Amino acid sequence: MALPLPLGLVPSEVAFLCEMELVTVVPRQRLDSIELLSGSTPKLRPPYRADLPLWLALLLKKQRRANIVPPAWLHPDSLREIVNYETAVDVKDWAPPPPPPVRADSRGNSRRFNASDNDIVLSPPFLPSCTATAPASALPYHWFEFAEMLLAHASDDVPSASEVRSLLRDLQEARAAKMRAKITHPDSHGEGVTSLRGVGAMELAESRGFVVGVAEGIRKIGASAETTRRDEEEEHGHDMDDDLSDDDMGL
């Protein structure tokens, strides 16, 4: 067996992706630029901040060569705001995702990261959604695994870590309930597209089997009805074509 894993990313693969997120560090030692396959790392000169991929930042953190600056959305106030949104403001949908990141040029303009003139479009984990410049009060795509990893390996860099931990648990429970409600709600059944705007990567990974199973089950139960509907629509379409051609004849 070449690959014994099921279709779709499993949680460990999602965590691997999350480790590519850029994060801001404050170095405690000088470190020259290292040429890596994914580009050269910035030169580290204390006390100037630099953006590094999370896996490298955690490595530096473990060796006490740097401290990690947590993003603004991980602050207890921001998390409390999101918990409030999830539980009181909108009890059906998730909190909206952060706005697309923008970058300033030297002339005082700002533009989206993915300007249309680029031939490749960046998406998480390559967008800077976990750096110190990331906006507060919105959860990025990799929020859960990022917060978990930061709390596990750099909890002394996160302000009021225990409070953050309990807020994260509240968030996770509130959002997981929404996922279950969304998928099992009869309104969404039988529709072609269901939007999960604002969902996180780990939330998708953990309920992927359930969601796909429900969707497959509904498709199989409704398969004969769907075939009938499509045949009818096709016939109807033919009728319309006939009508049109009749009109043409009339003209």
Place this chain on the structure above:
Amino acid sequence: MDIDDILREVDPASHGIPLETRDLQALTRLWVAERSAPELLNWPADGLFERVNSKIKSQIERIEDMTGDMDPKTNFALIVIQTELERYKFLVRSYLRTRIAKIDKHTLHYLSTESLRQRLSPTELAYATRHQALLHNHYLSSFLSSFPQRLQNLNDTAGNVSMIDSPDLDTAVFVRLLRDKDVYGKGTDVDTILPAANGDVLIMRWSSAKGLVEDGDAELV
């Protein structure tokens, strides 16, 4: 690298994404897509894998050069380089393994038509052809040869039922939009058109999502 490349790198107005980031983004996207899609996707035609493989090879040579040098300062850089190399190699390996698993599962299907064969890389095509030939020979020598001649084929379509198993293209997948777009998807009760924004995650059938992914309007997650 000539002077234009250097100028482009320092000019904030050009919004240039460095080639390394592009390649990593492209490789990551390919890997995630291959892991999530129910069928085999196209082998990248733009020489991405040749580029990635030669980069990995030169990085390994660099590590070999650096290992002789036991200065503690370069030693840490060596650890970082090796860690990154392993991460990169994992991506490549997992991508190739996913593809081989899919080819193994539906070998005859991917070999059956020219357009499906186009999706395989030359090495994968050679693997699939030889593996299938070996398998068929083995079946022939162990039991198929005792069947009547007309029952010995593995690709009969008699009675409107094809013996060739093919992947289920209506499997539900998750996609993330890369642009604002109205998304059309087929459903059991109704076909839906849903206006969706950049970054939205949607559940839909792979058969409906395939066009979006191929046009670069969406990616699998």
